[in-house]
Amino acid sequence: MNYDYIVVGHGIAGAILAYTLRKQGQQVLVIDEPRANSASRVAAGLINPVAGKRFAKSWLVDTLLPFADSFYDELEDRFQKKLFHHKPIYKIFSTIEEQNNWMAKSAGDNWSAYIGATHTQSTGVESVQDRFGGIMIRQGGYLLVADTLDLLTNELLEAGLLLPERFDVSQLQLTEQGVSYKNIRAGHLVFCEGWQVVHNPYFRWLPLQPTKGEVLEVETQDFNPECIYNKAVYVVPVGEGRFKIGATYNWRQADELPTPEGKAELTERFEQITSQPYHVKKHWAGIRPAVRDRRPLMGRHPEHAQLSVFNGMGSKGVLMAPYLADMFGNALMGKGEVLPDVQISRYYSLYYDYLKHQNHEL
Missing domain, CATH: 3.50.50.60 (FAD/NAD(P)-binding domain)
Incomplete structure (x- = not known):
């Protein structure tokens, strides 16, 4: 052949x-x-146009994002199935210093394409712990990988x-x-x-550095599924009261076995986002190909x-x-x-x- x-x-x-x-x-x-x-x-298949604690646009995002949108639209038409879910991302400030860093950063660039709102205090949503507020990021979402x-x-x-x-x-x-x-x-x-x-x-x-990442799926009620949450971990709504939480970063263990330590880290960070009771349904681990x-x-x-x-x-x-x-x-x-x-x-x-x-x- x-x-x-x-x-x-x-x-x-x-x-x-x-x-x-x-x-x-x-x-x-x-x-x-x-x-x-x-x-x-x-993986949760997340697209986030704003990178990490540095509050920088993701590399080449102005080019990559519209191309990805068009590509996943094409796959949805091809297979007649919803695959990519557009969701805003609520990036919660962990500290007042982080809030101040964002305020200084946002003054210097045009962020209107990617930032919908900036909250300098809690949004007042009872199920969300956001004492210092946060930013609502536009054009985020996740793929059903x-x-x-x-x-x-x-x-x-x-x-x-x-x-x-x-x-x-x-x-x-x-x-x-x-x-x-x-x-x-x-x-x-x-x-x-x-x-x-x-x-x-x-x-x-x-x-290339193999990097182990662990992910949980939890079930919880009365938690807003209309956006993705980000505060040290992401919390992605995947339907029917279920959320995917991740991910850990472990450069020392190149295996795909879930660990009690990984579960403890993810649940602790989830509990910093919401006080709602929850139940862990699934626990996975995988290895990413990270580059220097x-x-x-x-x-x-x-x-x-x-x-x-x-x-x-x-x-x-x-x-x-x-x-x-x-x-x-x-x-x-x-x-x-x-x-x-x-x-x-x-x-x-x-x-x-x-x-x-x-x-x-x-």
Whole structure:
């Protein structure tokens, strides 16, 4: 069998890239071992245009956000299913200092596209603990990631374009025409393995840090489901009185096992947002592919041009992947360039250091 591309991995990055390449007219085969607790399936699928405690616009958000909106609208039309839920995000100030930081920051930029209101005191909603107020962020929301992946997976299976198995890199052969894997040939192969790239002999030199994150689903009544809450953790309404709470960040444990410590951290932080009684329904853990400079990793291998990587989006995959996949697909076909901020060439020096180390060991 011959294909233009093999895509290894079908989390949110790999799924969107495979879909985009197919839309661009390419013959694509996806190889992926189904896993219920992959980072994409555990994640809440959040889009937040305002980043963290620094009160900065998310990187490239003015470009990424409209592209993502249009992309998820297209998927909803394709599958006739609601997948992306637009919700404002109430970012609650933790301290008066945080409130002051925002007031100073907001004076210098035009935030009208992303900030709906600033509250310098509590909104007075009984179920929400917001003593110092907060900001209401526009254009936020969340994707039903597992549902989206299921729909894209089923479409590939029906078309015979998905091998639901673990990719065995020892079976990969590089050829003058591209790659050969078992009895399959393709002009190019793209690794979209998430954190598992640390085990990939072609790309393990990239500075990707596996980061464990734990997430809870709780059930509670009398808590407003009309917005997402953010105060050290996010609280995302997922329907019928249920909310997804996350996430922890753990660089020390590269496993996917939920822990009592993670549960305790999440419940403690949830209780700083609401005094409502609640019941924990589910507890998951997954591993994100985080990058040193917080920018994705995209590009061709420095020596093997038939191999590429599309990875490292961390917790921002839902926002970033649609635009970056379109840009990357075009670049692979010689129709454009990858942004320098995300191009793996910025780390080629690590590859040559890695080679020196390998040769020294031999």
